[in-house]
Amino acid sequence: LGLVQWLTGAYQAALASYDEALPLTRRLGSQFDEADALCERGAALRLIGDYPAAFADEQQALDLFRQLGDRLGQAWALDELGLLHQATGDYPAAAASSAAAIELFRDLGDRSGLAKALNSLGELSLCTSAPGEAARHCGQALAISRELGTPHEEARALEGIGRSLLGRDPAEAAAQLRQALAIYQRIGVPDARRVQDTLTEHEL
Secondary structure, eight states, X not given: OHHHHHHTTOHHHHHHHHHHHHHHHHHHTOHHHHXXXXXXXXXXXXXXXXXXXXXXXXXXXHHHHHHHTOHHHHHHHHHHHHHHHHHTTOXXXXXXXXXXXXXXXXXXXXXXXXXXXXXXXXXXXXXXXOHHHHHHHHHHHHHHHHHHTOHHHHHHHHHHHHHHTTTTOHHHHHHHHHHHHHHHHHHTOTHHHHHHHHHHHTTO
């Protein structure tokens, strides 16, 4: 339930769900479920801007996944830590976390996670004024997400490609962003508002 609420933008409701779930996982002694809930709660906290609490959750999740030897869980937590470092302006740390996540996802053959982490790295490249790198990473994510049929990561990739083109090819940027917008609207996620604002801001 918390994951669905998070994906649809009901972040406070998602936090309440995770707050209820975490004590239960601890009472049951399920460290995997605890780590998973911490990782997802950290993502919701990031999206509402509570970065200190989000960092605490993601680091605790990463530590638990490492204790359990769960490399896939580590990859998801590292990707989230990369997004947190990106949001707080620590771009070297963001790059290190994202690169570690990508390496793990590739080693494990988890292509869904790989697409997500590549999109995260593409977004970081936009933050560091490297649009060519952003287009490359998001282009790889786009191919994977279309093959797997994961619309949210497909839209993220299209958005990243579109943003990478804003300074060079506004018409193509608009085309990519409008594709992203259509997918976001179809699956009912709040990311659509961000893309609409970009299109309006650039008069596209």
